Amino acid sequence: MKAKCLSIFVLLGALSACGGGGSSPESLDAAKPSANPSDMAATWAWSLPSYFVLPTVPADNPMSEAKFQLGRSLFYDTRLSVNGIQSCSSCHVQAKAFTDGLPVSRGATSEFTHRNAQPLGNSAWHTSYTWGRPDVTTLEAQMVIPLFAEHPVEMGLTPLNQGAMLARLQSDTKLVTKFSEAFPNEGAPVTLSNIIKSIASFQRGMVTSDSRYDQSLQGKVALTASESRGKELFFSDAARCSRCHSGFNLNAPSDDVRGASNHFQNTGLYNIDGLGGFPAPNRGIFEVTGRADDMGKFRVASLRNVALTAPYMHDGSISSLEAVIDFYAAGGRLIASGPNAGDGRVNPYKSALTSGFPISTQEKADLIAFLQTLTDHTFVANPRFSNPNE
Ligand code: HEC
Numbered sequence: 001m002k003a004k005c006l007s008i009f010v011l012l013g014a015l016s017a018c019g020g021g022g023s024s025p026e027s028l029d030a031a032k033p034s035a036n037p038s039d040m041a042a043t044w045a046w047s048l049p050s051y052f053v054l055p056t057v058p059a060d061n062p063m064s065e066a067k068f069q070l071g072r073s074l075f076y077d078t079r080l081s082v083n084g085i086q087s088c089s090s091c092h093v094q095a096k097a098f099t100d101g102l103p104v105s106r107g108a109t110s111e112f113t114h115r116n117a118q119p120l121g122n123s124a125w126h127t128s129y130t131w132g133r134p135d136v137t138t139l140e141a142q143m144v145i146p147l148f149a150e151h152p153v154e155m156g157l158t159p160l161n162q163g164a165m166l167a168r169l170q171s172d173t174k175l176v177t178k179f180s181e182a183f184p185n186e187g188a189p190v191t192l193s194n195i196i197k198s199i200a201s202f203q204r205g206m207v208t209s210d211s212r213y214d215q216s217l218q219g220k221v222a223l224t225a226s227e228s229r230g231k232e233l234f235f236s237d238a239a240r241c242s243r244c245h246s247g248f249n250l251n252a253p254s255d256d257v258r259g260a261s262n263h264f265q266n267t268g269l270y271n272i273d274g275l276g277g278f279p280a281p282n283r284g285i286f287e288v289t290g291r292a293d294d295m296g297k298f299r300v301a302s303l304r305n306v307a308l309t310a311p312y313m314h315d316g317s318i319s320s321l322e323a324v325i326d327f328y329a330a331g332g333r334l335i336a337s338g339p340n341a342g343d344g345r346v347n348p349y350k351s352a353l354t355s356g357f358p359i360s361t362q363e364k365a366d367l368i369a370f371l372q373t374l375t376d377h378t379f380v381a382n383p384r385f386s387n388p389n390e
């Protein structure tokens with residue numbers, strides 16, 4: 001249902017397809033809390049530009065301001081990790097649109113993750129989570145990975161030590177009050193399930209919709225000549241960026257790129273065996289499906305706030321936007337030597353849409369200028385998403 005909504009929803013489309021959701025585009029806050037605190041547990045008002053749709057919220061985890069605020073507090077709480085040194089925010093930093101600026105991240109026990117930390121803005125709208133897991137379809141399901149993953153360890157919880165973590169939180173009376181406000185009908189609300197529900201609610205509330213690009217769509221600002229040329233190129237049949245990066249989150253493949261797994265594409269980053277191979281364990285959704293033609297297929301990344309989320313791609317292997325554009329213009333990546341040597345340009349599983357295109361120095365600068373309009377400075381400075389424990 002959601003996938004269909006997103007793919008038929010091209011930038012300035014009408015609201016009706018998915019039930020609306022637009023209200024005043026002037027409001028920059030993700031949501032307006034209820035005026036009456038006793039209603040805090042029950043109410044939530046999405047405040048979205050007209051070209052957004054309402055996100056899907058699981059029936060057993062409705063949004064509320066109290067849950068959002070509890071989730072916000074827990075997102076920044078290092079007591080959630082096995083040794084008290086990491087929180088979600090260790091790898092998801094607001095100033096970097098909730099990424100960490102590293103090619104791959106480092107978990108609580110210093111192990112490196114396999115992939116690049118993803119931005120979290122507008123994650124409520126994703127139809128699957130992480131770079132290559134079509135089977136992880138809710139934020140609640142995703143969160144089990146950072147909390148409990150063993151290979152590699154992120155926050156290092158286990159079924160054996162999770163009791164100690166809950167006891168750490170239970171001993172903080174202020175925090176217990178927040179749990180009671182968020183889950184008012186529960187006698188003992190400090191549970192793992194409620195931790196997950198509240199952090200998921202916080203993440204759903206992380207709406208980013210006030211970039212210059214949004215402001216231009218809403219007629220509040222005019223793009224510069226260079227930004228406009230870059231936008232034209234982005235949406236052109238020459239560069240074809242928008243064929244995959246379409247929709248209001250610039251991550252939905254357009255209608256003509258359909259197929260069972262059209263949200264996952266091979267862009268030609270690797271070809272280590274001449275047969276299209278990507279280096280394990282980063283072989284895209286092939287890791288999950290085992291199907292040969294899923295080799296190297298990763299989720300089309302949202303380009304919102306992309307100027308803040310370097311380095312790029314699932315493994316952080318491209319360092320700058322300029323290098324990303326060079327990569328697409330070349331129709332893939334040739335790696336001349338080393339363990340990952342190979343010519344990604346001729347990867348047999350690469351999308352036909354990434355066959356390369358000529359680009360001048362001026363056009364490259366224009367395209368970068370357009371990508372920079374996708375930065376939402378309000379979002380990365382919004383106190384609603386900052387650490388409330390500081
Ligand atoms: C050690 C660093 C680290 C920590 C700590 C961490 N993450 Fe992540 N996060 C990552 C990485 C790396 C990815 C990409 C995972 C992948 O594709 O395999 C990711 C992906 C995600 C995604 C998927 C986003 C998307 O677009 O699909 C969400 C949501 C997320 N993290 C939330 C959290 C939450 C909530 C916490 C705390 C409970 C957390 N993370 C803790 C590194 C981290």
Ligand code: HEC
Pocket residue numbers: 234239240241242243244245264265266267269298299300301302303306309311312313314315321324325328329351353354
């Ligand atoms: C065939 C679909 C497709 C086309 C066409 C395409 N992209 Fe992508 N894009 C992807 C996928 C898939 C990823 C993630 C790839 C990975 O990590 O392995 C991605 C990643 C990116 C990233 C990195 C985002 C991040 O957070 O790491 C940028 C920037 C980007 N694309 C920009 C562009 C631009 C600019 C164009 C046009 C020149 C373009 N893309 C064309 C599918 C596409």
